[in-house]
Amino acid sequence: MLVRRGEVGAAHNGRVRYEELADVPCSITRPLVIFGDRWTLLILKYSFAGVRRFNAFQSALGISRSRLRDRLDRLIEHEILVKRPAEDGAYEEYRLTEKGHAIYPILMAIRDWGDTYLAPDGPPVEYRHRGCTGEAHTHLTCDKCAVEVTARDIEPEAGPGMVSRPA
Numbered sequence: 001m002l003v004r005r006g007e008v009g010a011a012h013n014g015r016v017r018y019e020e021l022a023d024v025p026c027s028i029t030r031p032l033v034i035f036g037d038r039w040t041l042l043i044l045k046y047s048f049a050g051v052r053r054f055n056a057f058q059s060a061l062g063i064s065r066s067r068l069r070d071r072l073d074r075l076i077e078h079e080i081l082v083k084r085p086a087e088d089g090a091y092e093e094y095r096l097t098e099k100g101h102a103i104y105p106i107l108m109a110i111r112d113w114g115d116t117y118l119a120p121d122g123p124p125v126e127y128r129h130r131g132c133t134g135e136a137h138t139h140l141t142c143d144k145c146a147v148e149v150t151a152r153d154i155e156p157e158a159g160p161g162m163v164s165r166p167a
Contacts, residue, residue: 025163034078035103039063040071041110044103047081052093075100109138 022033035041039061046060058068072094075081080100086093108127115123127136140149 025161027161034074034080037071039067040075041107043068043071043075044080044100045107047094047096047100048104048107052086052095053091054094057094105138108136112137 021029021036024030035044042061043057046057051057051060054068054072057063057072058065061068063071072081072083075094076083078099079097080103081094082097083092083094085091111125111127128134129136141147142149
């Protein structure tokens with residue numbers, strides 16, 4: 001069943017547990033099981049900023065050791081981060097995988113929204129392109145005609161990964 005606007009409550013019936021979201025045939029819902037909490041997104045933000053050591057994450061975030069370990073383990077389990085010895089071998093570090101690097105546009109989309117609606121004095125950080133000093137932004141474009149699109153231009157339809165679910 002394809003969920004259209006206004007049907008989310010009916011489709012989920014208000015009874016889906018957080019752990020069961022991984023089974024919902026939706027490529028927006030499924031990733032929430034991996035990085036649907038603030039700590040995981042903040043860990044990813046700091047990973048992109050070059051933080052690699054457990055203690056550095058803990059200092060930057062002020063998160064408990066057990067919660068940090070849980071979130072890092074989840075990111076490793078889903079092959080978003082990999083844990084390996086540092087080049088000098090003195091400690092272990094967490095590094096983004098290719099799958100992890102693919103999350104960057106998601107963080108930039110959140111940042112664009114935050115700059116637009118939650119930064120009354122202007123962006124607190126500007127993300128500049130090293131090559132030309134222009135600022136990086138996310139944009140949705142049609143893969144066929146390359147036109148920029150918004151939610152008003154999109155019409156969801158069932159894809160090959162949609163499975164039939166008993167009523």
